[in-house]
Amino acid sequence: MSVIDGLNKAFDSRIRLGIMSVLIVNDSVDFNTLKETLDVTDGNLASHITALEKLNYLKVKKQFIGKKPNTSYLITTAGKKAFQAHLNALEALLKSSK
Amino acid sequence: MTEHKDRLNDLAEIRLMMERSSRFLTLSGLSGVFAGIYALIGAGAAHFYLMGSGHMSLNYYDRVRDLTGQINMDVLTFCILDALIVLVLSLVTGYYFTRKKTYKSNHKMWNAASKRMLASLSIPLVAGGLYCGILFMHGKVGLIAPATLIFYGLALISAGKYTLDEIKYLGVLEIVLGLLASVFPGYGLIAWALGFGILHIIYGLLMYNKYDRKAVSE
Numbered sequence: 001m002s003v004i005d006g007l008n009k010a011f012d013s014r015i016r017l018g019i020m021s022v023l024i025v026n027d028s029v030d031f032n033t034l035k036e037t038l039d040v041t042d043g044n045l046a047s048h049i050t051a052l053e054k055l056n057y058l059k060v061k062k063q064f065i066g067k068k069p070n071t072s073y074l075i076t077t078a079g080k081k082a083f084q085a086h087l088n089a090l091e092a093l094l095k096s097s098k
Numbered sequence: 099m100t101e102h103k104d105r106l107n108d109l110a111e112i113r114l115m116m117e118r119s120s121r122f123l124t125l126s127g128l129s130g131v132f133a134g135i136y137a138l139i140g141a142g143a144a145h146f147y148l149m150g151s152g153h154m155s156l157n158y159y160d161r162v163r164d165l166t167g168q169i170n171m172d173v174l175t176f177c178i179l180d181a182l183i184v185l186v187l188s189l190v191t192g193y194y195f196t197r198k199k200t201y202k203s204n205h206k207m208w209n210a211a212s213k214r215m216l217a218s219l220s221i222p223l224v225a226g227g228l229y230c231g232i233l234f235m236h237g238k239v240g241l242i243a244p245a246t247l248i249f250y251g252l253a254l255i256s257a258g259k260y261t262l263d264e265i266k267y268l269g270v271l272e273i274v275l276g277l278l279a280s281v282f283p284g285y286g287l288i289a290w291a292l293g294f295g296i297l298h299i300i301y302g303l304l305m306y307n308k309y310d311r312k313a314v315s316e
Contacts, residue, residue: 014111021115026210029119033210037119087112090105097102 006089008082010055015040015048020083023058023075030072049073057082122212122261124200127310129192130302136191137294140184141287147176148287169239184294199310215260222253243286247276247293262309268301 011017018038022029029037035045052058057079061072075083117123200207226249230242251272258266272293279289 011108014108017108017111018115021112022119025116025120029210033119036206036209037115090109094102094105094109 006085006092008086008089010052010057010082011086013048015044016052019045019048019052019073020057020075020079023073024080024083028061028072028074030070034073052079055079055082120211120214120260122209122215123309124196124203124205125261125265125305126192126195126199127302127304127306127308129188129195130298130305132191132195132302133188134295134298134300134302136184136187137298138291138296140180141291141295144177144180144287147180148173169237174239211260215257218260219253219257222249222256225249226253240283240286241280243290244276244279244283247272247279247289249276250293251276262305264301264305264308268297271297 011020015038019034022034022037031045034049035042038045049058049060053060055078056076059074059076061074063070063072197207206212226246229249230245233239233241233245251269251274254265254269254272258269275289275293275297279286
C-alpha cells in the first residue's frame, strides 16, 4: 500500500465531507438546513462541526433573526484551500489507479 | 480496488451535497404538462373569440383593432382575462404537484435553494410585465405576446442555475420563438400556443420521464 499524499484525514468522515461540500457552494448555511441536507442527527452533526471549527475550516456566525437565535456556518479561506487540495488529491488518485 | 470505490463514493457524495444544497430539484414535470394544456385551451378560447368558428386565417392583427385603427377594448379585456386565468391555474397546479413531490422526497418547499430560484425567476418576469404595460401604453399590442415569451425565456435561463439544468433549453427556445413572433406580430397567439402550450407539454413529459417516474416507483 503506497502512502496517500494530499488526502486530508479531516475529510475521512463522509459527514465532514458533506458539510464542506455544502459550505463551499453556499455563502452561509444554518444548522437545520445542514441537518436536513445531510440527513444526520443533531449530536452527530454538532460534533463534526466542532471538529471542523477546531481545524479552522469553518466559522460560526451567531445572530438573531427577529427574536430567535440563529446559528449559521461559513467556510474559511483555510477550509476552502484544504477542501480543494483534498479534491485534487482524490482526482489524482482516481486517475493513477485506472 | 475497494479503495478506488471508496474514493468514487466520496466524489459522488460531494457532488450530491453540492447539488442538493444549492439547487431546488423537485420541480414536478407534471406541472409543466398541465401548464401546457391550460395554455392550449386558453389559446383555443382566444382563437374562437377573435375569429368566430368560420375563419381559417391565423393572422389576428386585424381582429384586435377596429376599422378606425382603435384597439377594441372588449377583445383586449377578454385576452388579458384569458391569459390571467391560464397563469393562475398553471401556478396553482404547479405548486400542488411540486409540493407533493418535494414532501415525498423529504425536502422542504421553502429553503435557500428555492428562494434563490424564485428570486432569479421573478426579476426578469417583473421587468417583462412592466415592459408589456409600456408596450400597451404605446399601442404596440401586437408585440406584447412576443415580449412575454422573450422575458419568460430569460427568466427560465436565470432560474436554471438553481434548479434542473434542462430548463435552460426551454428558456432558449422560448426566446427564439418570442423573437420570431416579434417579426410577425399578427401571429402572437400561435407563438403563444407553441411556446406556453406545446413546449411546456414536451418539456414536462421529458422531465417527468427522466426524473419523476423513477422517484414514484422507488
